[in-house]
Amino acid sequence: MIEYFLILISVFSTVISLILFKKASGILKYENGLLKFIKSLFNYYLISAIFLVGVSVVSYNLALSSLDLIIVFSFNSLTPLFVFFSGVIFFGEKINRYHVIGISLITIGLFFINVA
Structure with a gap:
């Protein structure tokens, strides 16, 4: 269970x-x-950003040591979703239909990877 927490720390x-x-x-x-x-x-x-990159790498590698690569990688694919919403919330970046389509496809892909 701690491995999933490590993935979330990485993301x-x-x-x-x-x-x-x-x-x-x-x-x-x-x-x-x-x-x-x-x-x-x-x-x-x-x-602070450089420090957090180090935290991300360490937690990612710790998660990899006990979980399958496909699981860790698929959870790591949540990063673009959170970056997208962070850009909108913190920097007022604009959303267009291509962004919505791309984020939707990533979400659908993550669903199918984790269900299978």
């Missing part, structure tokens, strides 16, 4: 890290020289 830490990377991208400064760019790399969002 949510990946999603949160992507949100933080997006926030950090607005802080990075490229135009005022190398020193300012290097200083801008040391911001809370970027450091």
Whole structure:
């Protein structure tokens, strides 16, 4: 049972890290020289995002050690769903019909992978 919790930790830490990377991208400064760019790399969002990527990798590998690859991979496919909704909620990104079709297909695919 802990293995499924590890998968969820992996998924949510990946999603949160992507949100933080997006926030950090607005802080990075490229135009005022190398020193300012290097200083801008040391911001809370970027450091937190990198840490969460590490958490995601470790929890994913721990889950893989005791579950089948297809199960871990299919649960990891929840990441685009949560990223999609996070973009809409946190950044006000627009939804079009292609997004809805794509998310629907991912959801249907996950259903069939886990039912079979």
